[in-house]
Amino acid sequence: MANDASAAFDTLSPAVFKGSLADPFTPPADSSLWRKNFLLGAATASYQIEGAVDEDGRLPSIWDTFSATPGKVLAGDTGAVACDHYHRWEADIDMLASLGLEGYRLSIAWPRVMDAAGRPNRKGLDFYKRLLNRLKEKGITSFVTLYHWDLPQHLEDRGGWLNRDTAYRFADYTDLMSRELAGTVDAWATLNEPWCSAYLGYGNGHHAPGLANDRFATQAMHHLLLAHGLAIPVLRGNDPASQKGIVANIGRGTANSDSAADQRAAHLFEVQHNAWILDPLLKGEYPQDLFELWPGTEPLVLDGDMQTIAAPLDFLGINYYFRTNVASDGAHGFRDVPLEGVERTQMGWEVYPDGLRDLLTGFKKTYRNLPPIYITENGMASDDKVIDGHVDDAQRISFLKRHLAAVDQAIKAGVDVRGYFLWSLMDNFEWAFGYERRFGVVHVDYSTQKRTVKRSAELVAKFLKERKARV
Ligand code: FCB
Numbered sequence: 001m002a003n004d005a006s007a008a009f010d011t012l013s014p015a016v017f018k019g020s021l022a023d024p025f026t027p028p029a030d031s032s033l034w035r036k037n038f039l040l041g042a043a044t045a046s047y048q049i050e051g052a053v054d055e056d057g058r059l060p061s062i063w064d065t066f067s068a069t070p071g072k073v074l075a076g077d078t079g080a081v082a083c084d085h086y087h088r089w090e091a092d093i094d095m096l097a098s099l100g101l102e103g104y105r106l107s108i109a110w111p112r113v114m115d116a117a118g119r120p121n122r123k124g125l126d127f128y129k130r131l132l133n134r135l136k137e138k139g140i141t142s143f144v145t146l147y148h149w150d151l152p153q154h155l156e157d158r159g160g161w162l163n164r165d166t167a168y169r170f171a172d173y174t175d176l177m178s179r180e181l182a183g184t185v186d187a188w189a190t191l192n193e194p195w196c197s198a199y200l201g202y203g204n205g206h207h208a209p210g211l212a213n214d215r216f217a218t219q220a221m222h223h224l225l226l227a228h229g230l231a232i233p234v235l236r237g238n239d240p241a242s243q244k245g246i247v248a249n250i251g252r253g254t255a256n257s258d259s260a261a262d263q264r265a266a267h268l269f270e271v272q273h274n275a276w277i278l279d280p281l282l283k284g285e286y287p288q289d290l291f292e293l294w295p296g297t298e299p300l301v302l303d304g305d306m307q308t309i310a311a312p313l314d315f316l317g318i319n320y321y322f323r324t325n326v327a328s329d330g331a332h333g334f335r336d337v338p339l340e341g342v343e344r345t346q347m348g349w350e351v352y353p354d355g356l357r358d359l360l361t362g363f364k365k366t367y368r369n370l371p372p373i374y375i376t377e378n379g380m381a382s383d384d385k386v387i388d389g390h391v392d393d394a395q396r397i398s399f400l401k402r403h404l405a406a407v408d409q410a411i412k413a414g415v416d417v418r419g420y421f422l423w424s425l426m427d428n429f430e431w432a433f434g435y436e437r438r439f440g441v442v443h444v445d446y447s448t449q450k451r452t453v454k455r456s457a458e459l460v461a462k463f464l465k466e467r468k469a470r471v
Contacts, residue, residue: 012338012348024430025401025459026466032411032412033404034467039141039419040460042096042441043359043377045192047079048428050109052086053283056123061150062160062201063431066208077434083191084449086127092451095442096425105376105421106131107148107192110173111249116154118172125180141186141378143317143421145247146174146231148192149201149208149431156209161197168229169351171234178238189317189376194224194433195249195277206432214294221434222299225280229308235312245344246281247317247376250274252355256327256337263332265326267329268293274359282367284310312369315418317376319444320356320403322349323431338396346381348436351399353406360410360417372416377461378403379423381430384454391454402457422460426451 027033033040040347047063054060067078085092096104112124135142147170148227155166168191178188191197200207203217223278228246235244253269268289275287284306291298322345326334343351356378363370380399384391411417427440441457444450 002309010276011345015216017398019344021206026463027401027404027408031405031408033408034351034470036467036470037418037449039103039374040275040464041141041143041419041421042099042103042425043105043143043421044425044428045083045107046109046112047082047146047150048424048430049083049085049426049455050112050178051079051081051084053080055086056112056127057115057121058084058109058124059116060153061109061111062153063151063157069210072076073432074434074436075401077429077436079429081446082429086447088449089127089131090134090253092426093131093138093459094234094452095195095375095453097138097140099441099453099461100171101425101460102464103138103143103419103421104425105132105143105145107145107150108177110147110151111150111292114152114173114176115209116152118169118176119165120180121427128160129184132181136184140170143183143187143189143374144289145189145192146177147190147227148198149197151208153452159221160176160209161202162211162216164223164226167223167227167230171230174231177347179233180352183241185242187245187315187374188235188239189236189245189247190228191224193246193319194221194246197221197224216260216295217458218290218297219299221276221383222301222305225277225309226305229305229311232313233312245313245315245371245374245464247319248277248281249319249377251279252323252352252359253319254323254325255335256325257393258326259344261328262326265328269324269326269334274363278363279307280396281313282310282369292304293295295332306427313371316371316373318373319359319377320359320375321347323352323355327382335459345395345399346383347433349380351380351402353399353402356403356411357406359410360415361413364415365426370416372418374418375407375420377421378424379439380440381439384427384438384443385440386445386452389452393441393451393454393456396441396454396456397459400460422449 063289173282198221202211202220205212251273253266255266268357269290271287279287325339327337329335424439426442427438427444430437443452
């Protein structure tokens, strides 16, 4: 893996989107999306929207440190102000409700709610209490992620996720949050995308804390998963009525040719992206093929860890964005072979809805105990502009429609998918890419903090209204 942060900014240029705004968004009559109990919501994460990084006793996080380091984030952007959601949360929740969105997935900033000695920070806690109470009043289902990457810096200073102790500190934090917030949260997710925390944070250094070592990545992953496994029984004890789960990002890998070597490369890609996290969670073991890719990187696993990690889940959150076409690297790994002429987004990510359907149906075959699934993130970035008060995000409308159709196909093939969250409610701080990449269904003007509902959000709202009106 490259120890070169600039590689994080490489993208393929977006191919021209050929759809049209005239295409209807509303799903066909036989779509499972019409089911009223199929939850449609939007997602955000604390560091990406809150700002107010040194208010009311919030401590620094690894993302404050990382984004303040020159060269780590595009244009030197940081989350210091972001969408100023810490101050504008009421209006933002009103906006969410006015769109008719039925679910909201947010995350809690660990450094906002606990001090370095593990004591609660009341002011930070009150922020989330007010917010969750408001969601309840509005009848919006809340999905709360405990860790969406903003580790307190004081824990990183003691080794972060390379230090086994961080898993136990996470369990303490989970205990505090679930005692304080019990009854206001519908579903808890322990971690967001541990793959990204481990691999991008400790494996290639593209994300905070910016370390780059294969052995670090596997050890950090083990401690993240251990943290998850320790937290699940804590949540069950403190807040029995809620759902408990975890959010995993998954990636589709396809082979560049029919050759056995390329087929094997595609398999290894999916081992590295999917089985690395799903096997320990759902089978209680790491995929051995992973260590064929990275020889000698087996993490230190203590007796009982794998049973802890495989604690039964009420739901599995799935984040899906794109596929990667790969070929054998000639040794024991794979290399990306970007396809020509395919549709891409502002991120350079290929638009490939079939990948979502194929992965979901594949998981159902592979994992006997696959829990009910929520798509906890799906969406795309585009270079959206407000023109005469409107944002016509035609590619996003088409993207959402095609991915929702893929979810419907998976449901019809027998996969238990219960909901879908748009990433994201509003444009926000897109990690190493800063504010340039706009993922929101609501546009944010960062100089004025003005929110403008994009056409995609209007169409989702229209559909939800129609669905609600049905008898
Ligand atoms: C996911 C992250 C989310 C957002 C999207 C685009 O990996 O969970 O915070 O940045 O990608």
